[in-house]
Amino acid sequence: MPQARTLEPNTLVPKGVMRYAPSGFPERVVASPAQDASRGFAVAWRTDVTVGAPVLEWVVAGDSPDMGIPNSVVAATHALETENGTAHHHRVDVGGLQPDTLYAYRVQGDRTWSPWYQVRTAAEAGEAFEMLYFGDTQNKNASLTTRVMREAARHAPHARLALYAGDLVSGGDGEDDNEWGEWFDATDVISPSILTAPAPGNHEYFEEYEDTPQERRVLGKHWPVQFALPANGAPGVELTTYWFDFQGVRVAVIDGTSALDLGTAQAQARWLEGVLASNPNRWSMVVTHQPFYSPREGRDNVLLREHLLPVIGKHKVDLVLQGHDHTYGRRGPDDGAGTPVFTVSVVGAKQYRLSDEARATMKPVGEDTQLFQVIRVDGGRLRYEARTATGRLYDAFELIDEGKGGKRRIEIEPGRIDERFCAREQTLKGRKDRCWE
CATH class of the missing domain: 2.60.40.380 (Purple acid phosphatase-like, N-terminal)
Structure with missing residues (x-):
C-alpha cells in the first residue's frame, strides 16, 4: 500500500549535523x-x-x-x-x-x-561548440537538482560552458552554507571542468533589517568569494554583472535584483549598451534572473523593460536566458522578428503556475517540469533545445544568421512531447499558487 506523501526538507542535512564543515581538503x-x-x-x-x-x-x-x-x-x-x-x-x-x-x-x-x-579554452570564433543553460536550481539541490545535472552532462558530453540564471540556492534560512555545499555536490559533474557563468538571483541576496523602515537588499556573503568571475561589471554593480566572449558569442550577465530593488537599472543599461555596441561576434546572449516578460501571475518587471529592454532590442541580442518564475515559457519580440528570443526555465523542485497572459503570449509553456537546455552554435546556425529531467525534448528551435537580413527563427517540432501542466490543486503545504514546493 503506497505511503502518504510527506514534505521533503530543503537540505538532506539533519538538524544538528555539521555535514559541510570546511577542512584541509580542497x-x-x-x-x-x-x-x-x-x-x-x-x-x-x-x-x-x-x-x-x-x-x-x-x-x-x-x-x-x-x-x-x-x-x-x-x-x-x-x-x-x-x-x-x-x-x-x-x-x-x-x-x-x-x-x-x-x-x-x-x-x-x-x-x-x-x-x-x-x-x-574556447576556440576561435566560428568553431562549433555546445553549452548548457539552467534556470533556478534553488532548493532541494542534493535531492532533485542532482539528477538534472547528470542528465544534462549525458546529453551534452562535449559542453564547454554552463550558464545559470540565478537563485542557485534558497538562502535566508540559517543554512546558507549547507545549501551551497549541496549545490556544489549536485553540480560536481559540471563545475570543475565546464566553465561556469552564473547570474545572481534575488535569493543570492537577503533582507537586512527585515520588516523595518531600514529594510534593504544586501548581497549574500557567499557570492563575492564563491565564484571567480570576470571583473568588468557595471559601475556600482561590479560584483554581480560581467561579460565575456566565448567562441563567437558575447555573453552579458546582468543583475535583475539590483536593477529592480536597488536603483541600478539605468547604470546597468548604460553598461550593457557599451558591452553590446563593442561586440565583434556574430552572436550575443544576455543572462538575467528576473524575466522581461514574466510567465507567473502577479509579476511584472517594469524597470527591466523600461531601461534594459531597449538596449537588447537595439543591438538585436539573440537569446535572453532567464529564471525566477519556476515555469517554462518562450516568446519572441513584439514585432514578430526572429530575435531576441526570451526563455524562462527551471531546474529545481519548486514549481509555480502559469499566468493566463503567459498561456496566451508564450509558446511553448510548461508547469511541473524540471528542465535543462542545450545550446549548440555552429557558424551561422544556433540550435536551442529544452529537455526534461528524463531527457525528453520539450522545446527546440534554430536561429539562422542571414547577414544583413538578421536572424531567422525555425521551429523544430518533431520529437517534442506535449506541453505539461500541473494536475494538482495544491501543494503539500496547501498552497494553490504553486504546483510543488
Missing part, C-alpha cells in the same frame, strides 16, 4: 571563463583556515600521467564565517593560454591536493 572547485575565454580561465575553491596562500598548478593536458612540470600560481584568499565555521575561499586567474587547448589543473589544500581536473 572542495567546491569551480572554473569560470576569463573575459576572453580563449585565453584564460579562473578557478575558485574552499578549504579551512589552515590554508592561507595555496597554489593552483596547471599544465597542458597530455596522455601520459607525466604531463611535465606544471606552472604554479598563488591564490588570493578571503575568509568567510558561516554556520559551518570559518572557511578560506581561494581564487586564481590563469591567463596567457592558447585557444582550443585542453588544460589540466589542480588546487592545493593543507598538505594535500584536489584531483587533476581538465578544462578546455
Whole structure:
C-alpha cells in the first residue's frame, strides 16, 4: 500500500549535523571563463583556515600521467564565517593560454591536493561548440537538482560552458552554507571542468533589517568569494554583472535584483549598451534572473523593460536566458522578428503556475517540469533545445544568421512531447499558487 506523501526538507542535512564543515581538503572547485575565454580561465575553491596562500598548478593536458612540470600560481584568499565555521575561499586567474587547448589543473589544500581536473579554452570564433543553460536550481539541490545535472552532462558530453540564471540556492534560512555545499555536490559533474557563468538571483541576496523602515537588499556573503568571475561589471554593480566572449558569442550577465530593488537599472543599461555596441561576434546572449516578460501571475518587471529592454532590442541580442518564475515559457519580440528570443526555465523542485497572459503570449509553456537546455552554435546556425529531467525534448528551435537580413527563427517540432501542466490543486503545504514546493 503506497505511503502518504510527506514534505521533503530543503537540505538532506539533519538538524544538528555539521555535514559541510570546511577542512584541509580542497572542495567546491569551480572554473569560470576569463573575459576572453580563449585565453584564460579562473578557478575558485574552499578549504579551512589552515590554508592561507595555496597554489593552483596547471599544465597542458597530455596522455601520459607525466604531463611535465606544471606552472604554479598563488591564490588570493578571503575568509568567510558561516554556520559551518570559518572557511578560506581561494581564487586564481590563469591567463596567457592558447585557444582550443585542453588544460589540466589542480588546487592545493593543507598538505594535500584536489584531483587533476581538465578544462578546455574556447576556440576561435566560428568553431562549433555546445553549452548548457539552467534556470533556478534553488532548493532541494542534493535531492532533485542532482539528477538534472547528470542528465544534462549525458546529453551534452562535449559542453564547454554552463550558464545559470540565478537563485542557485534558497538562502535566508540559517543554512546558507549547507545549501551551497549541496549545490556544489549536485553540480560536481559540471563545475570543475565546464566553465561556469552564473547570474545572481534575488535569493543570492537577503533582507537586512527585515520588516523595518531600514529594510534593504544586501548581497549574500557567499557570492563575492564563491565564484571567480570576470571583473568588468557595471559601475556600482561590479560584483554581480560581467561579460565575456566565448567562441563567437558575447555573453552579458546582468543583475535583475539590483536593477529592480536597488536603483541600478539605468547604470546597468548604460553598461550593457557599451558591452553590446563593442561586440565583434556574430552572436550575443544576455543572462538575467528576473524575466522581461514574466510567465507567473502577479509579476511584472517594469524597470527591466523600461531601461534594459531597449538596449537588447537595439543591438538585436539573440537569446535572453532567464529564471525566477519556476515555469517554462518562450516568446519572441513584439514585432514578430526572429530575435531576441526570451526563455524562462527551471531546474529545481519548486514549481509555480502559469499566468493566463503567459498561456496566451508564450509558446511553448510548461508547469511541473524540471528542465535543462542545450545550446549548440555552429557558424551561422544556433540550435536551442529544452529537455526534461528524463531527457525528453520539450522545446527546440534554430536561429539562422542571414547577414544583413538578421536572424531567422525555425521551429523544430518533431520529437517534442506535449506541453505539461500541473494536475494538482495544491501543494503539500496547501498552497494553490504553486504546483510543488
